[in-house]
Amino acid sequence: MLRYVFVLVLAVGVLGDYQVTEEQRQQVRAAIGEVCKKANAEDKASEVQAAVHTFADCLKGLFNIDQIKTEIEEAKPNGALDEVFKKYCAKSSQLKACINTAITGVTPCVPSDLRAHLPTASNATDQIIDFVCYKDGDRIALFIAEDGPKCFQEKAEDIKTCAEKIKEGITSVDEAKALSTENKCKKLDELSSCVVSKLETCENSTPANMAESLFKFVKKASPCNTK
Known part of the structure; x- marks a missing residue:
């Protein structure tokens, strides 16, 4: 489900005023048109593109990436x-x-059978922001201070392997949808254990601890929470 949401929403870098070519912009516009067509909402493509533009403007009004990096x-x-x-983090709301x-x-271009999950997606993004900005961003500040980004970059291929491992035996989207909640939760646990174990080989423990806390946070807010 998130595939459909974020293919559209995260197209901001292409449809916005960023350093991309006109060809790339056209490719994303075509992709949005195709997704809308599959959802029998081809006439809504322009509205969705406008929503993506609005999202880009909203983000640019809140954050300047180059400025944040400098700071x-x-x-x-x-x-x-x-x-x-x-x-x-004061801008989190x-x-x-x-x-x-x-x-x-x-939403108009999200397949009808997936629209019921959109409130869950919205709630999940809110909770992740709350996680990152816990105590005014103490977690992310510690993560940066302890070279967390460097650790993730060094272990990128290992993390990719973890993600590919949990897809073993699943050959289609329909098969993934058909998984029971129990099996989905098992795969989440497998992914968590694998990623955390890879990050534990970094120079310090902060990135692994951060990842483990995030997985626990996500699990607590999902049907996998049994406590």
Whole structure:
């Protein structure tokens, strides 16, 4: 289900005013048109494209990636990363509004059998933002300070292998949909264990601890939560 949502919503980098070619923009527009066509909502393609544009403008109004990178690099030597993330986490409610509006905007081109899951997707993104911005962003500040991004980059191929492993035996989207909740939860646990074990080989434990906490957070907010 998220495939349909994020193929459309995360097209902002192509439909927005970023450094991409006109050919790439046309490719994404064509992809949106195709998705809408499959959902029998070809006439809604322009509305969905407009929603993606609005989402891009909303994000650009909240965050300047180059500025954030500069602020992070300047804050690291002074141990002031918490102040940087506190400032941006103060915008979390606005970010949630941007995302939820975007999800609503792309709904016409989401297959009808998946639309019932959109509120869950919206709630999940809200909870992930809450996780990242817990205590004004202390978690993400610690993650950056402890070279978390570097660890994830170094283990990118290992993490990819973990993701591919849980897809073994599943050859189609229909087969994935047919999995019981119990089997889906088992695969989530397998993915969690695999990713955490790979990150534990990094120089420090913070990235692995962060990943483990995030998986637990996601599981608690899902049907897999048995407590």
